[in-house]
Amino acid sequence: MTHRVQFESGESFAFCDDEDTLLRAALRAGLGFPNDCGVGGCGNCRFELVSGDMETLWPEAPGLSERERRRGRRLACQSRPASACVVKVRLSDEYRPAVPGLRLAARLTDRREIAPGMGEFTFHTEAPARFLAGQFAILHPPGVDGARAYSMSNLPNEAGEWRFVIRRAPGGRGSNAMFDRLAIGDAVTIDAPYGRAHWRGDPVRDVVCVAGGSGIGPIAAIVQAALRDGGERRIHVFEGARTEADLCFRKLVPGESPALVYAPALSAEAEGSAWAGARGFIHAHVEAHAFPVERCEFYFAGPPPMIEAMNDLLVMRWRAPLAQVHTDKFF
Ligand SMILES: Cc1cc2nc3c(=O)[nH]c(=O)nc-3n(C[C@H](O)[C@H](O)[C@H](O)COP(=O)(O)OP(=O)(O)OC[C@H]3O[C@@H](n4cnc5c(N)ncnc54)[C@H](O)[C@@H]3O)c2cc1C
Ligand code: FES
Structure with a gap:
């Protein structure tokens, strides 16, 4: 009907x-x-x-x-x-979709642990994986009410490969079902793409990316798109995690590039550990860099408190133009 x-x-x-x-x-x-x-x-x-x-x-x-x-x-x-x-x-x-949404039959083809409680899931579809770097998909974790949003951590491709970085949320029904109830070869529907915090490809401005927790998934996709497109721009990547073992960026985007500046910060690393890098919340670490906002595009993704702190910094205090601020809050 x-x-x-x-x-x-x-x-x-x-x-x-x-x-x-x-x-x-x-x-x-x-x-x-x-x-x-x-x-x-x-x-x-x-x-x-x-x-x-x-x-x-x-x-x-x-x-x-x-x-x-x-x-x-x-x-x-x-x-x-x-x-x-x-x-x-x-x-x-x-809000008109830049890439039309499709519901595609997919199979889980690989899952690897990239940090404690954090997995990279790879699915394949017969159809090409069409989306813009940084967008998300809607998935229905098995045996759970309602849908969950997960962001693609790879680039669009003709091979129909879809990657997601998923964090086991403590007590979370959907994310735990993705780890515990989905076996390699199982079928799911990928409904995608959605979201406006996608790669804009500005040829001139530097790129400032900030990720907290599993927000590193869409940020890895944005960084891969910026590297793919080349140019003169610098790509700054700020990754916030609790401990050194929780950092994921290098496992998702291996290799060096002169354009890439990677700056992790840890909020709960044990005092006296071998960690010699920055400590504290990632937004405070970003604030310490006086970026010329008119010459930067900002991308950030992660838990709501990090997003609110970043919005406060960029929009309220640094007065960054809204058209240059692209964000996904992981509700
Ligand atoms: C745009 C976006 C992108 C995201 N990308 C990622 C990502 O790449 N990686 C990642 O790990 N997480 C991501 N998240 C968070 C993810 O969607 C889940 O919120 C997270 O996995 C926790 O889900 P849970 O089911 O384990 O927790 P729960 O606490 O059980 O559920 C949390 C969320 O599930 C939904 N929900 C709960 N109950 C119902 C119901 N009865 N009916 C319908 N919906 C319900 C709500 O959205 C709720 O906020 C993203 C979120 C958003 C909004
Ligand atoms: S799009 Fe419906 S509540 Fe966010």
Whole structure:
């Protein structure tokens, strides 16, 4: 069965039974529906239902406050039309997908540990892996409610190879299922690509990349894209981890380049260990470098506290132009 979804602004598209959510169906239809995380955390996809029936997949999703829920707001990434609907939201070209989203049958072909509790997962699809470096995919971990977002850590390729760096979140259902319930050869659906924190390829500006924890996945992809494209630019990579054993960047992007400046910082390395590098939180380490913001593109990915600290530094204090700041918050 198909339900027509009509936007108050005039656009419309057909929501088919095999579609998963209003958000992803609208993006697949090429519409610029506002979104960020795709999984209920950010609230950026909120909309109003003007008429029709809509199923809510995760009623407690943290992207909406109780007050917003009472006022009838909904999240498009947690909604499925159950009849013809009219919805109110401001569509914007800014959110129109740069690469059309596809749901692809994939198989897990490799998994290796790159740090304690951190794995690099490799999947293969028959179709080419089409995305922009730094984007993410939606996966459904086996036996778990709801979808999870994981960022590709490799470059797009014709061989259909998709790599992800996944951290076992303590007590986390989805990430632990990826490690414990998925065997080599098992099938999953990769729904991709999503996200706007992708490589822009500015030919002149230096690149400043900052990663915390598994945020190193999309940052590794951005760095590989910057190295691939060459040019005069410097590529600064700041990796924040708890201990030296948790650092991953060199395992994902081996080899040296005169363009690359790698600067790790550890927040919980034992006093008196052999570590001679920087200590403390990675954003404080970035702050110590007085980057000329107008001549840099900034990419950062990782846990919400790191993202908030980086936004505060770049946007509030350094006044970096928003068009040069590209970020993914790992809700
Ligand atoms: C854009 C983006 C990119 C990301 N990239 C990576 C990455 O490359 N590597 C990585 O390790 N992590 C990444 N994450 C985080 C990842 O998506 C998971 O949040 C993380 O693995 C913890 O999930 P969990 O299921 O183990 O933890 P849980 O605490 O069980 O769940 C955490 C998240 O799962 C979702 N969720 C929980 N319950 C439900 C439900 N009932 N229905 C629907 N959704 C639910 C919510 O988004 C919630 O925040 C990314 C997140 C985002 C938003
Ligand atoms: S895109 Fe729906 S809550 Fe983030």
